[in-house]
Amino acid sequence: MEEVNQPEAPVINIQDLHKSFGSLHVLRGVDLRVEKGENVVVLGRSGTGKSVLIKIIAGLLKQDRGDCLVLGQEVSTLNQKELRDLRMKIGFSFQNSALYDSMTVRENLEFPLVRNVANLTRAEINEQVETVLDAVGLLQTINQVPSELSGGQRKRIGIARTLILQPEIMLYDEPTAGLDPITCLEINELINEVKEKYHTSSIIITHDLTCARATGDKIAMLLDGQFLKQGTFEEVFNTEEERIKSFYDYNFIQ
Numbered sequence: 001m002e003e004v005n006q007p008e009a010p011v012i013n014i015q016d017l018h019k020s021f022g023s024l025h026v027l028r029g030v031d032l033r034v035e036k037g038e039n040v041v042v043l044g045r046s047g048t049g050k051s052v053l054i055k056i057i058a059g060l061l062k063q064d065r066g067d068c069l070v071l072g073q074e075v076s077t078l079n080q081k082e083l084r085d086l087r088m089k090i091g092f093s094f095q096n097s098a099l100y101d102s103m104t105v106r107e108n109l110e111f112p113l114v115r116n117v118a119n120l121t122r123a124e125i126n127e128q129v130e131t132v133l134d135a136v137g138l139l140q141t142i143n144q145v146p147s148e149l150s151g152g153q154r155k156r157i158g159i160a161r162t163l164i165l166q167p168e169i170m171l172y173d174e175p176t177a178g179l180d181p182i183t184c185l186e187i188n189e190l191i192n193e194v195k196e197k198y199h200t201s202s203i204i205i206t207h208d209l210t211c212a213r214a215t216g217d218k219i220a221m222l223l224d225g226q227f228l229k230q231g232t233f234e235e236v237f238n239t240e241e242e243r244i245k246s247f248y249d250y251n252f253i254q
């Protein structure tokens with residue numbers, strides 16, 4: 001029989017998504033596809049609904065209308081157990097990496113493993129902690145506590161802590177916020193390395209156009225509750241659309 005190459009289903013497939021809070025219509029028909037192994041950057045001004053979108057993807061909020069399929073499942077219809085299982089496949093990298101200050105880097109990384117994966121031996125835990133720390137280039141910090149690390153290092157450890165559960169999807173919320181320009185470039189590189197090494201599909205929320213250009217296979221520009229334009233960085237910004245031009249002009253790019 002002739003073999004037919006089926007196109008792979010998108011990892012995230014959002015169609016005509018709407019969400020209001022009272023009279024505030026935040027998401028007004030959002031469409032977004034994230035393909036396997038793709039980094040999608042969501043750009044948009046403050047308050048445009050980027051976090052609301054991420055929360056719907058993670059099942060923390062429910063849409064009023066439209067579809068939000070993650071790994072083939074409509075998130076809004078999942079029960080608590082199904083949601084927990086789905087969230088195990090999603091790594092969240094939030095703005096404040098929220099490491100435990102009283103724990104060493106090793107203990108911070110062991111924590112999600114011990115809590116979520118049953119019957120690991122001490123040797124397996126050590127191996128997984130060391131592998132993921134090596135992947136973010138910080139094996140030497142294993143016995144340090146977060147207060148001894150720089151902001152960029154803490155961000156990397158936060159990403160390592162997420163990677164240790166081997167997520168299929170990574171959600172990065174403002175990964176370069178509050179970091180100096182050189183450290184931002186290092187975090188951009190790390191996001192790309194994570195994609196290569198862990199074969200993750202990612203959504204990266206940012207205002208940082210340097211980050212968007214460096215990490216985004218696809219850029220989606222959220223304006224007035226909809227994605228005004230999606231495409232490569234050049235496709236999105238090579239435009240006469242005033243709202244996109246002014247976003248570009250007001251955001252510093254290196």
Ligand SMILES: Nc1ncnc2c1ncn2[C@@H]1O[C@H](COP(=O)(O)OP(=O)(O)OP(=O)(O)O)[C@@H](O)[C@H]1O
Nearest residue numbers: 021022024026044045046047048049050051052053
């Ligand atoms: N649970 C909620 N209840 C009521 N309003 C909400 C809720 N969550 C978000 N909003 C409103 O929705 C709008 C979009 O918020 P959101 O946090 O998604 O913005 P954002 O694009 O992530 O902004 P920023 O870049 O500043 O983080 C805001 O006006 C916010 O006040």
